[in-house]
Amino acid sequence: MLCVCVCAYRPVLAKAIQSLSRIGDELYVEPQEDGLALRSVNSSRSAYACFLFAPLFFTRYTIPSGHAFRCKMAIKSVQAVFRSLASLEKTVEKCHIELDGQKNRLTFTLHCRHGLLKTHNLSFQDSESLQAVFDKDSCANVFRAQPRLLVDTVVHFPPSLEEVTVSVSDERMWVRNHVEEEAEQSKAMLTELCLASDEFDHFAAQAHNSITFCLKELRGLLVFAESTGLPISIYFDEPGSPVVLSVTDNVLEGNFVLATLSDDASLRKNNTERVRTSPPPPPPPDDFMNDDMDSYLIAMDTSIAPGPSTSRPPTTPLADSTCSKQPAAANHRTRLHSEVEEEDETSDTDKPPNKKFCSLFFGSVLPPSSQMSTQPLTKQEVLASDSEDDTPGD
Amino acid sequence: MPLSTQSQPDDEHYALVASLDNARNLSNILKAITFKDHAIFTATPNGLKVTVEDSKCLQANAFIQAEIFQEFTIKEDLVGFQVNLTVLLDCLNIFGGTTVPGVSTALRMCYRGYGYPLTLFLEEGGVVTVCKINTEEPEDPIDFDFCSTNVTNKAILLSESLKEAFSELDMTSEVLQITMSPSQPYFRLSTFGNSGNAHYDYPKDSDMMELFRCTKTQTHRYKMSLLKPSTKALALSCKVSVRTDSRGFLSLQYLVRNDDGQICFVEYYCCPDEEVEEE
Numbered sequence A: 001m002l003c004v005c006v007c008a009y010r011p012v013l014a015k016a017i018q019s020l021s022r023i024g025d026e027l028y029v030e031p032q033e034d035g036l037a038l039r040s041v042n043s044s045r046s047a048y049a050c051f052l053f054a055p056l057f058f059t060r061y062t063i064p065s066g067h068a069f070r071c072k073m074a075i076k077s078v079q080a081v082f083r084s085l086a087s088l089e090k091t092v093e094k095c096h097i098e099l100d101g102q103k104n105r106l107t108f109t110l111h112c113r114h115g116l117l118k119t120h121n122l123s124f125q126d127s128e129s130l131q132a133v134f135d136k137d138s139c140a141n142v143f144r145a146q147p148r149l150l151v152d153t154v155v156h157f158p159p160s161l162e163e164v165t166v167s168v169s170d171e172r173m174w175v176r177n178h179v180e181e182e183a184e185q186s187k188a189m190l191t192e193l194c195l196a197s198d199e200f201d202h203f204a205a206q207a208h209n210s211i212t213f214c215l216k217e218l219r220g221l222l223v224f225a226e227s228t229g230l231p232i233s234i235y236f237d238e239p240g241s242p243v244v245l246s247v248t249d250n251v252l253e254g255n256f257v258l259a260t261l262s263d264d265a266s267l268r269k270n271n272t273e274r275v276r277t278s279p280p281p282p283p284p285p286d287d288f289m290n291d292d293m294d295s296y297l298i299a300m301d302t303s304i305a306p307g308p309s310t311s312r313p314p315t316t317p318l319a320d321s322t323c324s325k326q327p328a329a330a331n332h333r334t335r336l337h338s339e340v341e342e343e344d345e346t347s348d349t350d351k352p353p354n355k356k357f358c359s360l361f362f363g364s365v366l367p368p369s370s371q372m373s374t375q376p377l378t379k380q381e382v383l384a385s386d387s388e389d390d391t392p393g394d
Numbered sequence B: 001m002p003l004s005t006q007s008q009p010d011d012e013h014y015a016l017v018a019s020l021d022n023a024r025n026l027s028n029i030l031k032a033i034t035f036k037d038h039a040i041f042t043a044t045p046n047g048l049k050v051t052v053e054d055s056k057c058l059q060a061n062a063f064i065q066a067e068i069f070q071e072f073t074i075k076e077d078l079v080g081f082q083v084n085l086t087v088l089l090d091c092l093n094i095f096g097g098t099t100v101p102g103v104s105t106a107l108r109m110c111y112r113g114y115g116y117p118l119t120l121f122l123e124e125g126g127v128v129t130v131c132k133i134n135t136e137e138p139e140d141p142i143d144f145d146f147c148s149t150n151v152t153n154k155a156i157l158l159s160e161s162l163k164e165a166f167s168e169l170d171m172t173s174e175v176l177q178i179t180m181s182p183s184q185p186y187f188r189l190s191t192f193g194n195s196g197n198a199h200y201d202y203p204k205d206s207d208m209m210e211l212f213r214c215t216k217t218q219t220h221r222y223k224m225s226l227l228k229p230s231t232k233a234l235a236l237s238c239k240v241s242v243r244t245d246s247r248g249f250l251s252l253q254y255l256v257r258n259d260d261g262q263i264c265f266v267e268y269y270c271c272p273d274e275e276v277e278e279e
Helices: A011-020 A075-081 A085-091 A147-154 A215-228 A263-270 A285-289 A293-301 A325-341 A368-372 B002-006 B008-013 B024-031 B085-092 B159-168 B230-236
Strands: A002-008 A026-032 A035-041 A047-053 A060-062 A071-074 A092-100 A105-112 A117-123 A141-145 A163-168 A172-177 A192-196 A202-205 A210-214 A232-236 A243-248 A252-258 B016-020 B038-044 B047-054 B058-065 B071-074 B079-084 B106-111 B118-124 B127-133 B151-158 B175-180 B187-193 B196-202 B209-214 B218-223 B237-245 B250-257 B263-270
Touching: A011 A035, A011 A047, A011 A075, A011 A085, A011 A215, A011 A252, A026 A075, A047 A215, A071 A075, A075 A105, A075 A117, A075 B196, A085 A092, A141 A147, A147 A192, A147 A215, A163 A215, A210 A215, A215 A232, A215 A243, A215 A252, B024 B058, B024 B085, B024 B230, B038 B085, B079 B085, B085 B118, B085 B127, B151 B159, B159 B230, B159 B237, B175 B237, B230 B237, B230 B250, B230 B263
Parallel strands: none
Antiparallel strands: A002 A060, A002 A092, A026 A035, A026 A071, A035 A047, A047 A252, A092 A105, A105 A117, A117 B196, A141 A202, A141 A232, A163 A172, A163 A210, A172 A192, A232 A243, A243 A252, B016 B071, B016 B106, B038 B047, B038 B079, B047 B058, B058 B263, B106 B118, B118 B127, B151 B209, B151 B237, B175 B187, B175 B218, B187 B196, B237 B250, B250 B263
């Protein structure tokens, strides 16, 4: 089995790998009929990214017909191939990627100026297909913006900040740093930016929700989007279901799927207590303008995600909003706990680690046969599964 | 130069007196061989040779010809001493080693003979610093017996092309393998790291290849840790000559152009790591 991709060198390939390296430690490579897919997922499986380079991206794209092949390798070793990113742009003339299933090696050959030939033979492991299950087309909220807008927004947050909260109304989007409830209110600093709808290329907010997600992965995508100048589309529904950030071009597509904060998941896992099964009202974004921070924080903290298999209407009913402070207090403890465990997912198999973020998806254990007929990502249903046991074997 | 007039009367005591208008012409080239503290200085009427060694497997020499110095007076045919190179470099940069054009540190280096310290007079902007560095018992440098008649393969490359390769080398690889061959792949650098192997091939007709003279295919491995210091010399140089002899010993000669456009040489010798079966 031999797969060959040849292309005139384009920095976009190296940039994609660089931004994938912000997500996880491993790069999943899968040559598909519709292009070369490069994917990565973080260790807690709350963030996933995929770049698909269409056959047209390459001057030559040959994959064996009949059986699928995929592999994974340390992303660092692939980054090493494109180490001097800046000079590569000037020196590399042609890039040749060859995946040899027999020899178990992925070969990058860079044809450089002055006849210099750089060959990197990387060993890899077989892997299951890594496929996040998400459906950005059915999302109630869709925005599209130039990377500059988001870069200028994110720059106001300190590098140490982990999560941001995005809220939307018909006319505006608010982006603010997410402050932990445990944090001393007197010491916490709140930064909030308000973006008017006319700053966006496209602004459609049907569900006035607030979502909280990790900033690190967004930054990774921004690096890519800024260098390629591609607009970023944002799709999301409600707290707990993933937010999808995507960049598209004629020959490539990049999707970043990030879990959003949902405290219900960790509670359900612990079987401690079941909070109300009906969703709380989404906090009216205008609350940001009030000084009543506490009520806002509590409202957000008790927001509930849909269960893995429950299908729900995209808009959340506003009734049933008897928000008691008891579950919120319980949440505080579990969340503090989950902070610590987030990094270490293998620690305890009997009791899955608590996570603030529902781990997303996963079609990662789909049998190879079904992989052949993998539908485009967009046909899948939204699943916010919190199951831990479909981790692909290492 | 105030320095020259000041110390003139003492000159007859010194076995070696060397003056430089710009101390950086010496310190830069010494940096290219700084990987161990002890440096053996050998002065002859032709100039100054500074030798640094590591593990009896690596030797680096810097040659500074007598012409580079504004004054180079030697009483004997050969004057040898050993000093701590790090200390010497610290002294040479005692005024901060500024790179501002027009500002330079003038140096006058004097050595009286066995048992005496190496005395440095450094002057910048009218301020004079005198440094005395204790000399050590000189050791005999290893003779690698690398003789140009035994050279099997030789290639001269523009440093620019090797700089890129060396900056990207997979440092998880314990060795750097150099293949030189009259046929494909001509000149190849290979690493074998944790994540796989990598090859850098230079065709013999490349613009970067100034000379390519190979008689026989040779593949030898050299410890990455030993070769790593040579990247300092590579960074300074404009051309490098790569030679291997019949035993697989490696000689890397770097042509270094200093601030004033004069040419100096730095040379590295390295023992091969182990025999590799030749294809």
